[in-house]
Structure formats: C-alpha cells, structure tokens
Amino acid sequence: MLTMELSAIQDMIRDVPNFPKKGIIFKDITPVLQNKDSLRCVIDSMFEQLKAKKIDYVVGIESRGFIFSPILAYRLNAGFVPVRKKGKLPARTEEIAYELEYGQAVLEIHQDAFEKGARVAIVDDLLATGGTAAATAQLVERLGGKVEKMAFLVELLFLKGRNKLEKYDIYSMIQY
Secondary structure, three states: OOOOOHHHHHHHOEEEEOOOOOOOEEEEOHHHHHOHHHHHHHHHHHHHHHHHHOOOEEEEEOOOHHHHHHHHHHHHOOEEEEEEEOOOOOOOEEEEEEEEOOEEEEEEEEOOOOOOOOEEEEEEEEEOOOHHHHHHHHHHHHOOOEEEEEEEEEEOHHHOHHHHHOOOOEEEEEEO
C-alpha cells in the first residue's frame, strides 16, 4: 500500500549531469533513501509486487540493489544473494561478461547461491538498457534458478531496457 504519492517520490530523485561520465544524466535516489516515508513506500511497493510469487531468494545487483534486496528478502522470508562485479565474491563463482550503457562489465554470483529450481526475484534500483538485469537473469538460470519477477525503483523508458527482458515479469515503480 502506497503511503506517499508516486509523484512525491519521483520529485525526490535528482538528476546529476555528467556522472559517472560526460553525457550521462545520473538518477540519484539517495534523497528517497534518506526519507523514512519514501523508503518505506518503495519497500512496501516492491514487497506487494513480489509477495504472491513465493520467492525463495532475492538477488540484489551491486551496488544499489543491495539497499533494497536484503530488506525485501527479510519481508518475504527469503534468502538474499548478491551479484557483484568480478573479483568481489570470496568463494567459487559463475561469471558473465555483458555490455552496459557506458562500457563493459563482468558480474559474478556464487556457484552455491541457491538450489536448482529456486524461485528468484531480481532487484535493482534502476532499469536502463537492461544489460545488467539480463546478465543477472542469465546467471540465475545457469545455476538452475527460475526468475519469477524483476523489481526496480526507476525505469528509463527511452533506453528500452524491457526489450532485453521480454520473457520476464517486470515491475518498475517510477518511469522516466
């Protein structure tokens, strides 16, 4: 149940020009996180989208996906699994290289993150070109997990990230 108007939350998200590099307008969600009411609203909204899916694990994408994912895992009585940049996880990993909106990257997940057949939600702060979410979904599926839903605070519609994620159930709270 939303306790704030979506427009009020959207108004809190600030544009930071030329970050992380020239020509990019970064959507900074930290004001949303700093406000207890907006943070609660975001978590509650994502929880409402995920609760009927009987999620076993919430997979959070580094780094801002880590903000929402453990809280949602707790609320869903599920486990939390981090997906991180290459070289950041200590045990044996599965990795994938992919393109993102301003370069290339490699993501990793622990090989023993969950059992085959696990019902997984993928959570991040922002859906842009869809490359990071698609790579994360491929990692989950390589390990035998089933992606039940993806949830994002923000979606940049003009970048058409959903096109890379057509086979997945996607929720985004705020669209630009």
